[in-house]
Amino acid sequence: MSKKNLIVVGNGMVGHHFLEQFVVSDVATEYRILVFGEEKQLAYDRVHLSEYFAGSTHADLAMGTADWYASNGIDLHLNEQVTAIDRVRKIVTTPRGDYSYDELVLATGSYPFVPPIDGRDRNHCFVYRTLKDLDAIRASAQGGKTGVVVGGGLLGLEAANALKSLGLEAHVVEFAPRLMPVQLDAEGGALLRQKIEDLGVSVHTEKATTAIVEGEAARLRMTFSDDTHLETDLIVFSAGIRPQDTLARASGLEVGERGGIVVNNQCTTSDPHIHAIGECALWNQRIFGLVAPGYTMARTLAAALNKDSSAAFTGADMSTKLKLLGVDVGSIGDAHGQTPGARNIRFNDEQAGYYRRMVVSNDGKKLLGAILVGDNSKYDTLLQYALNGIDLPANPESLILPDSEGGAPALGPDALPEGATICSCHNVSKGDICSAIDAGCSDLGSVKGETRASTGCGGCTALLKTVVDSELAKRGVSVSKDLCEHFPYTRQELFHLVRVNGIRTFGTLISQHGKGHGCDICKPAVASILASCWNEHILATDHVPLQDTNDTFMANMQKNGTYSIVPRVPGGEITPDKLIALGEVAKEYDLYTKITGGQRVDLFGATLSELPEIWEKLIAAGFETGHAYGKALRTVKSCVGSTWCRYGVQDSVGMAIELENRYKGLRAPHKVKMAVSGCTRECAEAQSKDFGVIATDKGWNLYICGNGGMRPRHADLFATDLSDEELIRTIDRVVMFYVRTADRLQRTSVWMENLEGGIDYLKQVVLKDSLGICTELDQHMADIVSTYQCEWKTAVENPEQRKRFREFVNATEQKDPVQQWTEERGQRRPLADPA
Amino acid sequence: MSNNTQQCSVCRLRDLIPGSGIAVWTPAGPVAIFYLPEQTPSMYGISHHDPFSGANVLARGITGDLKGHLVVASPIYKQHFDLRTGVCLEDENVRIPTYQVHVDGGDVLVDVPAEEDEAATA
Numbered sequence: 020m021s022k023k024n025l026i027v028v029g030n031g032m033v034g035h036h037f038l039e040q041f042v043v044s045d046v047a048t049e050y051r052i053l054v055f056g057e058e059k060q061l062a063y064d065r066v067h068l069s070e071y072f073a074g075s076t077h078a079d080l081a082m083g084t085a086d087w088y089a090s091n092g093i094d095l096h097l098n099e100q101v102t103a104i105d106r107v108r109k110i111v112t113t114p115r116g117d118y119s120y121d122e123l124v125l126a127t128g129s130y131p132f133v134p135p136i137d138g139r140d141r142n143h144c145f146v147y148r149t150l151k152d153l154d155a156i157r158a159s160a161q162g163g164k165t166g167v168v169v170g171g172g173l174l175g176l177e178a179a180n181a182l183k184s185l186g187l188e189a190h191v192v193e194f195a196p197r198l199m200p201v202q203l204d205a206e207g208g209a210l211l212r213q214k215i216e217d218l219g220v221s222v223h224t225e226k227a228t229t230a231i232v233e234g235e236a237a238r239l240r241m242t243f244s245d246d247t248h249l250e251t252d253l254i255v256f257s258a259g260i261r262p263q264d265t266l267a268r269a270s271g272l273e274v275g276e277r278g279g280i281v282v283n284n285q286c287t288t289s290d291p292h293i294h295a296i297g298e299c300a301l302w303n304q305r306i307f308g309l310v311a312p313g314y315t316m317a318r319t320l321a322a323a324l325n326k327d328s329s330a331a332f333t334g335a336d337m338s339t340k341l342k343l344l345g346v347d348v349g350s351i352g353d354a355h356g357q358t359p360g361a362r363n364i365r366f367n368d369e370q371a372g373y374y375r376r377m378v379v380s381n382d383g384k385k386l387l388g389a390i391l392v393g394d395n396s397k398y399d400t401l402l403q404y405a406l407n408g409i410d411l412p413a414n415p416e417s418l419i420l421p422d423s424e425g426g427a428p429a430l431g432p433d434a435l436p437e438g439a440t441i442c443s444c445h446n447v448s449k450g451d452i453c454s455a456i457d458a459g460c461s462d463l464g465s466v467k468g469e470t471r472a473s474t475g476c477g478g479c480t481a482l483l484k485t486v487v488d489s490e491l492a493k494r495g496v497s498v499s500k501d502l503c504e505h506f507p508y509t510r511q512e513l514f515h516l517v518r519v520n521g522i523r524t525f526g527t528l529i530s531q532h533g534k535g536h537g538c539d540i541c542k543p544a545v546a547s548i549l550a551s552c553w554n555e556h557i558l559a560t561d562h563v564p565l566q567d568t569n570d571t572f573m574a575n576m577q578k579n580g581t582y583s584i585v586p587r588v589p590g591g592e593i594t595p596d597k598l599i600a601l602g603e604v605a606k607e608y609d610l611y612t613k614i615t616g617g618q619r620v621d622l623f624g625a626t627l628s629e630l631p632e633i634w635e636k637l638i639a640a641g642f643e644t645g646h647a648y649g650k651a652l653r654t655v656k657s658c659v660g661s662t663w664c665r666y667g668v669q670d671s672v673g674m675a676i677e678l679e680n681r682y683k684g685l686r687a688p689h690k691v692k693m694a695v696s697g698c699t700r701e702c703a704e705a706q707s708k709d710f711g712v713i714a715t716d717k718g719w720n721l722y723i724c725g726n727g728g729m730r731p732r733h734a735d736l737f738a739t740d741l742s743d744e745e746l747i748r749t750i751d752r753v754v755m756f757y758v759r760t761a762d763r764l765q766r767t768s769v770w771m772e773n774l775e776g777g778i779d780y781l782k783q784v785v786l787k788d789s790l791g792i793c794t795e796l797d798q799h800m801a802d803i804v805s806t807y808q809c810e811w812k813t814a815v816e817n818p819e820q821r822k823r824f825r826e827f828v829n830a831t832e833q834k835d836p837v838q839q840w841t842e843e844r845g846q847r848r849p850l851a852d853p854a
Numbered sequence: 855m856s857n858n859t860q861q862c863s864v865c866r867l868r869d870l871i872p873g874s875g876i877a878v879w880t881p882a883g884p885v886a887i888f889y890l891p892e893q894t895p896s897m898y899g900i901s902h903h904d905p906f907s908g909a910n911v912l913a914r915g916i917t918g919d920l921k922g923h924l925v926v927a928s929p930i931y932k933q934h935f936d937l938r939t940g941v942c943l944e945d946e947n948v949r950i951p952t953y954q955v956h957v958d959g960g961d962v963l964v965d966v967p968a969e970e971d972e973a974a975t976a
Contacts, residue, residue, distance in 0.1 A: 536918050828864075
């Protein structure tokens with residue numbers, strides 16, 4: 020049987036999601052799949068478009084890879100726009116040819132609405148939808164000072180954020196009397212406006228633009244109907260979207276009065292072989308301009324094509340939770356209270372800066388909608404009440420009152436019905452999670468992998484964790500968090516015991532709080548805690564037996580029992596003289612020499628007894644230990660920055676050296692890597708580091724908890740436009756909080772993924788001091804910094820410690836017989852299989 | 855083990871590090887000596903040779919107790935060896951040589967096979 024052709028027109032988020040669903044369905048093998056995309060790039064995440072200006076690339080935002088398409092046999096045609104549909108011959112036409120289809124899916128999305136204003140086609144007027152638009156905006160922003168966004172809705176505020184991150188003075192012009200008129204009421208809009216203006220974005224409401232003309236002080240002038248005007252260097256229109264239905268219209272498919280391709284519950288158009296999903300589709304007279312409903316349509320259509328007769332799109336929840344310019348905004352269900360008889364409960368705290376409104380049913384039993392501005396901590400709970408029709412408590416106001424005023428705790432996971440949606444991106448219910456656990460998933464990670472919950476926008480992470488924990492507990496699965504058989508505590512608990520009780524040795528800790536003699540798990544962990552707390556030399560007699568060999572001998576053991584040596588080269592900056600000194604030492608001891616990824620030099624093949632001699636020479640040449648052997652700061656990588664680079668905006672090398680010298684020697688739960696880039700081109704790859712710093716025109720953006728290696732993780736943007744002092748203070752606190760709270764051998768990336776409340780919680784702790792511990796964290800870091808010593812310098816100066824570097828204590832001339840060598844590419848290396 | 859052994863003086867008591875190990879050279883090859891003052895006896899001798907990596911490194915491992923066994927963990931691939939029997943906890947088919955260690959005054963003595971025995975490093 021020859022295969023049928025399935026053609027998808029449009030390669031955006033929804034089109035891509037449809038393909039993901041369709042290729043794994045049973046009928047997929049019956050089809051040859053062709054995809055046409057108008058843009059040059061593969062489908063990317065438009066929801067996070069503004070991150071493009073904060074340094075994300077298309078690859079970061081991409082939904083899939085060319086490999087994925089190829090391996091699923093999808094014939095991908097990018098940069099090839101479909102120009103016509105011939106429904107009689109079942110053919111689509113592009114500039115490159117005709118393609119026949121058996122089933123056709125339209126996922127053409129929407130286009131930005133530009134109000135019919137005179138002068139809207141002038142140079143420096145843009146829309147905000149594609150990466151191409153963003154490239155044009157970025158080019159225009161060079162040499163400009165101010166930027167205006169027309170439209171104060173959700174996308175408009177995103178665009179304002181983008182302009183701000185380009186260093187422009189941003190303005191928002193809105194026709195309605197308030198911001199986000201669809202989602203917010205007057206009070207919420209007013210508070211949002213105040214918060215956004217505090218961030219330096221000017222807001223102009225009730226302004227109707229009448230014309231755009233040439234400016235006097237800036238490139239353009241906007242005139243308004245009230246005879247006022249505003250000058251600006253560029254304008255971004257973000258006044259709503261319109262469904263992209265041109266193809267459908269031209270081919271005679273039924274479209275709505277105000278646009279949109281009419282579809283039924285199976286997402287099929289007036290032609291039974293043509294389907295439409297996402298923002299181009301009109302269902303029940305409604306267009307859905309959010310990604311989650313588009314995904315639901317995609318799943319529905321994939322199921323319907325797979326002959327699932329129960330597949331039906333029945334509308335979608337339009338609730339939204341966002342952070343706009345750093346301000347929490349949430350809108351749930353019937354936010355404006357349009358349901359007949361609906362009643363309102365409002366809580367407005369001007370002091371703390373948040374506003375909460377609940378819309379409840381006439382009998383006070385159900386939550387119909389809600390508005391939150393300034394704090395989204397109640398969003399998840401309120402959403403569950405609204406979505407699942409859960410009966411409200413007798414005093415429903417407790418849901419939005421502050422906790423100190425009798426506010427109700429978050430809705431417990433047990434109160435949620437089986438059908439409750441936990442992850443709306445991937446439509447995962449509580450029941451799905453229970454099934455995954457029953458099928459053998461025994462931790463959060465495996466539940467995520469199995470159900471894909473919390474792998475979309477990530478908004479449900481905290482809720483998912485509580486559900487998983489509670490369901491595991493119900494099944495009697497107790498997850499032991501004990502460090503090992505000697506200590507019934509987590510690393511974090513041990514840290515507290517050590518610090519609070521002033522414990523300074525392993526012996527005291529195990530006799531008071533543990534049992535037995537310890538092992539190779541708990542000894543290094545406790546050594547690291549003691550070092551983090553008291554910063555004593557790691558080779559002090561009490562600490563020696565606790566260390567892994569790398570720490571004991573302050574070098575990295577290699578497979579044949581020899582060691583490698585990595586001196587510190589702060590920021591990767593090195594004088595020719597020091598480079599020569601390194602070369603001379605390497606030559607003298609015949610050390611295999613390799614440049615590391617962290618911009619320093621690794622010298623391999625030193626025997627135990629050679630280590631102190633080599634270090635004596637390195638120290639004399641001005642080197643310090645690089646801590647490559649320790650769970651500690653490794654390097655701070657940098658690009659060359661503004662001192663040389665044509666594009667650099669800050670001195671990245673100088674900052675990298677300052678950071679490296681500040682944090683060198685600090686013992687942490689695992690190794691810590693940092694990097695500093697001098698501009699958004701990000702040549703230092705800072706976003707793959709535990710702490711990544713990227714220069715901006717105004718200072719530094721800080722990214723945290725990234726990782727390369729085995730489990731790559733893109734770092735999260737934590738704070739923007741920091742001064743040098745603010746940057747260092749912020750890193751101090753995050754580092755110290757990590758040191759205090761992470762598990763043993765837990766990198767910052769995993770720590771962040773397991774941190775309840777995630778990055779928002781960490782921001783509260785570090786930037787808002789919500790736990791009241793910042794002074795203590797600052798003090799602790801100051802103590803550590805002031806007690807730094809080069810461990811190797813101390814060791815080579817101490818004859819007792821030097822004695823420990825004898826390979827055989829009774830035979831100093833005896834060579835280790837298993838260490839045999841051969842030569843490769845002009846250098847010495849261990850013989851693979853010594854005789 | 856008692857026939858054909860010879861006693862070698864290998865180092866002084868003060869060369870040992872409480873809770874940790876050192877390596878010495880003997881006619882039978884490299885031996886790791888651990889000094890655990892809290893244990894009885896307080897001295898343990900095993901081969902310094904790690905059969906999994908092929909390197910002479912066991913004296914540089916971390917000591918401790920696991921499921922009732924007094925052990926050292928290889929610093930290379932982290933297998934645990936029973937200090938009393940030489941048996942590997944992860945693979946009972948692997949057993950490394952053990953040696954009696956004594957203290958005489960300030961001297962540390964090890965009993966090793968009288969004839970050179972290559973098996974010690976096999």
